[in-house]
């Protein structure tokens with residue numbers, strides 16, 4: 001046990017933030033050496049499960065070929081060259097070497113459901129089964145006092161080495177008493193701070209934990225805030241209401257592989273998942289460019305699969321990889337299902353993205369982003385902060401009427 005402890009501690013020593021953006025051969029050569037070393041270290045740790053990932057995939061009828069196909073896709077998703085596929089596969093197989101504590105705050109549990117609710121278990125959900133999940137309120141069998149005891153034990157046993165994943169926003173009003181958890185009635189804010197103080201890394205899973213989400217929507221009666229605001233810690237945000245299973249498992253895989261924080265955008269979202277707008281890779285984009293829009297749900301344009309901008313799609317303002325990776329094992333995503341993006345991975349989207357089913361178009365949202373407004377923000381972030389190609393929505397004739405924010 002002591003050996004495991006030492007190894008984990010040395011692995012978690014951050015060697016700086018990996019920028020992940022470098023096409024240089026030398027960079028990838030060095031990266032390969034670093035990741036090989038990291039995998040070697042993980043391999044030395046004792047497995048936490050009796051059944052290996054290979055065995056549990058086999059049991060569910062998933063053969064090696066399918067698994068390697070999945071690893072190839074995961075490799076591309078993490079912006080790694082194809083030659084890293086065996087390393088990604090190995091990291092997934094070693095996922096049970098990393099102790100994870102998963103807390104629920106104020107939320108709907110949709111984030112966990114996103115990962116676990118599929119008719120046939122996906123490779124992503126099987127990997128989630130395979131990780132060393134020391135505590136997860138909705139999945140563990142213990143309840144009441146026993147559950148609380150399990151959490152205390154896990155935090156003590158893996159002090160400084162566990163990964164903390166948090167779902168849900170943290171209510172601060174009434175001294176935090178809008179959320180109490182467990183038999184001892186511990187406040188959510190106290191639990192969050194306690195668990196955060198000894199974590200090796202903190203991931204906010206979902207928009208609620210990342211930015212406050214629906215709980216923090218105006219008038220925010222409970223004073224709900226994000227995990228980073230409640231704890232003052234560096235938190236990697238994996239927003240989406242819910243985020244896709246790919247983004248949740250990808251976040252874990254990235255940490256398994258690198259042991260460091262990923263490259264982040266202005267809102268602490270990993271660039272490998274959130275660097276592009278939903279709009280950039282949308283399958284209806286050709287219709288947007290051609291000015292072919294659904295005017296109302298159920299019309300001929302809807303039957304033709306036209307662009308959903310005029311019926312409220314917020315894809316041009318939203319950074320996420322849904323249009324590329326989709327949900328439920330790549331089955332579908334909101335726009336494919338015929339309903340526009342609601343902007344669910346953006347901060348304060350309930351308050352800033354306007355009416356569901358209506359376009360932002362020339363509406364002005366002066367309260368967001370220092371008064372720039374959401375339209376200006378889409379361009380500013382798209383072109384400026386994240387240096388995307390200059391396909392700002394203002395360039396498109398159909399919405400050229402966007403007005404600058406009023407003084």
Ligand code: FSX
Nearest residue numbers: 107110111206207208241
């Ligand atoms: Fe929030 Fe996650 Fe939305 Fe729900 O728990 S991001 S309300 S899908 O489930 O936190």
Ligand code: SF4
Nearest residue numbers: 282285307308313315
């Ligand atoms: Fe797709 Fe929405 Fe952009 Fe239209 S506005 S192309 S539906 S993301």
Ligand code: F3S
Nearest residue numbers: 320322341342343344
């Ligand atoms: Fe959310 Fe829009 Fe994707 S609503 S799930 S970011 S398509």
